Amino acid sequence: MRKTWSGSRIDLHIDLDASKGRRSALESALRDAIRQGRLAAGTLLPSTRGLATELGLSRGTVTAAYDQLVEEGYLTTRPGSGTTVADIPPETVPSPSATPRPAGPRHDLRPGLPDVSDFPARAWLAATRRVVAGSRSVVLGAGDPQGRLELRTALADYLGRTRGVVTSPDRIVITSGYYQSLRLLSAVLAQNGARAVAVEDPSHNVFRGVVQHAGLATAPMPVDAHGACVDALTHEVDAMLLTPSHQYPTGVPLHPSRRQAAGAWTRTTGGLIVEDDYDGEYRYDRQPVGALQGIAPDRTVYCGTASKTLGPALRLAWMALPPQLVKPVVEAKQQADLYTESLSQLILADLITNHAYDRHIRATRLRYRRRRELLLTRLSGVKGLTAHGVPAGLHTLVTLPADWPPEDQVLSLCARQGLALRGLSELHIDPRGRPAGLLIGFAAPPEHAYRPALDALFSTVQELVASLK
Missing domain, CATH: 1.10.10.10 (Winged helix-like DNA-binding domain superfamily/Winged helix DNA-binding domain)
Structure with missing residues (x-):
């Protein structure tokens, strides 16, 4: 019984x-x-x-x-x-269908990941106490598909102050990440009759897939030393997906003349610009470049995220939308998952309002700048490796010499040494004839683990160089 x-x-x-x-x-x-x-x-x-x-x-x-x-x-x-x-080991009964979970890499140099050991735990806990001390019905009641007003209000001020975004709380929608933001936008565009979206080439392959999954075609925009060639777009498209502050993966900003060309394109065609400002807070040689959205706020969707500043597990992102898109996007959000978890929204709003978020970004900006400089110093000692991009973001693109082994072999050798990196080839729409390269993230390892990670990386590189002689 x-x-x-x-x-x-x-x-x-x-x-x-x-x-x-x-x-x-x-x-x-x-x-x-x-x-x-x-x-x-x-x-x-x-x-x-x-x-x-x-x-x-x-x-x-x-x-x-x-x-x-x-x-x-x-x-x-x-x-x-x-x-x-008593303290005795429990019996372990293996499941015949269970697959062993692979161990994580010893040295995580993947791009786009912050050092989560730098998470502002003390400030987060203090904000949590302030939030939870408020009305329980407000904190734990049903949420809003558009996102908590407290966070939207804080973001409208913060984005205007730090990124030059022209918006208001009623034009901001909170999502669980840029992935969801782009998925909602793609669905709304497809429902409204859009057929094609211009994407940078190279660009993030996962996000190209999100656009295609909505039934939209993707038209390539080549990327050069001045960013996406928006003025050379020959396809008829309904929207343009850009990373203007720090192009992913090459690391170059969109040239001012091309910013103007993008603004002229949206005014002339009525097309939509989707701006992915994925790591715009991190510029190391000057003030961060302002958002492109300020040029054409009524035809640009500005997308930001806390994934690079605080941690990807928080699942907090935002869109500043043109007025005509707010209602359909909120409806799509409601259909997708009703609303984003509320407590973290309120805590982030508190951090922004009390400027703890600014302090955290300034502190991490200094640490990441030093890490990037150390990486470039080590790279300068290896003949044939070329680093690209301005001093910004959480990664550096390094192209490989033509006489090196294929990119996938280099990545395999790195993986055997416990190194996690990302290759460039998969980010090209068609990698044939394009340069091979590595995206080296310099932010993810904890401070004490960063130099050992670089030691492991350059030991592997030296092994490769020696094998070519």
């Missing part, structure tokens, strides 16, 4: 085998629960009186069962401390 300990400090369902005596059934049930790990080491069990009442047994039966399991080493008891589960 199934019993539950509703009055104890833990909730646990146990089966008492009716074919056994009561004491034996209780001993077996507790023994199995401990062996299987359902009762963890150190768990405080109910008193003999409490458990006897819950299970409808005599107190003597429960006392005898406890005593037996103490003798067998499954339980420990100390006067005044009650009876607890």
Whole structure:
């Protein structure tokens, strides 16, 4: 029979085998629960009186069962401390369909990832206390598909102040990430009759896939030393997807003349610009370049995220929309997942309002600048490797010499040394005849692990160079 300990400090369902005596059934049930790990080491069990009442047994039966399991080493008891589960390893029963989870890389140099060990935990906890101390119905009640007004208000001020974005709280929509932002926009565009979107080449292949999944064609815009060639676009498109502050993956900003060309294009054609400002806060040699959205706020969707500043697991991003897109995007958001989790929105709003978010970005900006400089210093000692892009962002693109092994072989060798990087080829729409390269992230490792990661990387590079002689 199934019993539950509703009055104890833990909730646990146990089966008492009716074919056994009561004491034996209780001993077996507790023994199995401990062996299987359902009762963890150190768990405080109910008193003999409490458990006897819950299970409808005599107190003597429960006392005898406890005593037996103490003798067998499954339980420990100390006067005044009650009876607890002993520290014994649980049984492990492998599942025939289970696949071992691969271990993470020893050295994480993937692009686009921040150092989450730098997460502003103290400021976040202080903001959490302030938020939770408020009205519980406000904090934990049903959310708004558009996002919490507190965060939208804070963002409207912050984005205007730091990125030159022209917007207001009623034109901002909160999402769970840029991936969702782009998916909502693509769906709305397709529903409104759009057929094609211009994308940078190279660009993030996952996001190209999001656009294509909505039924939209993608037209390539070549990228050169001045960013996307928006003035050379020959396809008829309904929207243009750009990373103007720090082109992904080449790292160059969009030239002022091309910014003007993009603004002229949207005014002439009525097309939409989607601006992915994925790491615009991080510029190391000057003030960050302002958002492109300021040139044409009524024809540009500005997209930002907390993934690069705080951490990707927070799942917080935002769109500053032209007025005509707010309603259809909010409706699409409601259909997608109703609304984004509220508590984190309120905490981020508090951080922004109290300028803790600004302080965190300034501090990480200094650390990441030093890391980038160290990476470039190490790169300068290797003949043939060429770094690209302005001092910005969380990664550096390095193109490989023509006489090196193919890119996939270089990545495989790095992986065998425990290094996680990303290759350039998969980011090209057609990689044939295009240069091979590596995207080296310099932000992800904790501070103490960054130099060992570079040591491992350049040891591998030297091994490659030696093999070519």
